Amino acid sequence: MRAIGRKHQTAFVLISHDPTVLAGFVDRIAVMYAGRVIEEGGTADIFRAPLHPYTQALVALCRRYLSSANPSSRFPAIEGEPVDLTKVAVGCPFAARCPEKMTVCTERHPQETIPYPLHSVSCFKYGN
Numbered sequence: 001m002r003a004i005g006r007k008h009q010t011a012f013v014l015i016s017h018d019p020t021v022l023a024g025f026v027d028r029i030a031v032m033y034a035g036r037v038i039e040e041g042g043t044a045d046i047f048r049a050p051l052h053p054y055t056q057a058l059v060a061l062c063r064r065y066l067s068s069a070n071p072s073s074r075f076p077a078i079e080g081e082p083v084d085l086t087k088v089a090v091g092c093p094f095a096a097r098c099p100e101k102m103t104v105c106t107e108r109h110p111q112e113t114i115p116y117p118l119h120s121v122s123c124f125k126y127g128n
Contacts, residue, residue: 034083038122039051052121052122081096
């Protein structure tokens with residue numbers, strides 16, 4: 001895919017629930033939760049130092065899955081239930097599942113901040 005992209009000077013949009021699938025193909029990753037981009041950054045940055053708690057959970061799950069020596073063990077999961085997208089909610093859509101939830105997370109939606117060049121995140125941990 002990289003060769004095709006270079007040859008034809010084009011880009012691809014790949015969608016996956018498993019970021020490890022993307023790692024070999026993409027330069028940047030945008031992580032979405034409940035239909036919103038919650039973090040975007042270079043592939044290496046996302047895997048080395050994820051910022052949003054959801055991204056951190058995804059990366060941790062990938063690490064546990066890849067290093068699991070017991071193939072019969074239960075596949076790891078993120079605790080809690082995904083947000084109900086049929087209901088209008090106030091606050092961060094990940095708040096109910098977030099291990100680092102603060103009061104403000106349930107009061108309003110976090111805005112995108114850029115804590116590092118070319119790396120953005122929507123989380124109150126990094127300002128707003």
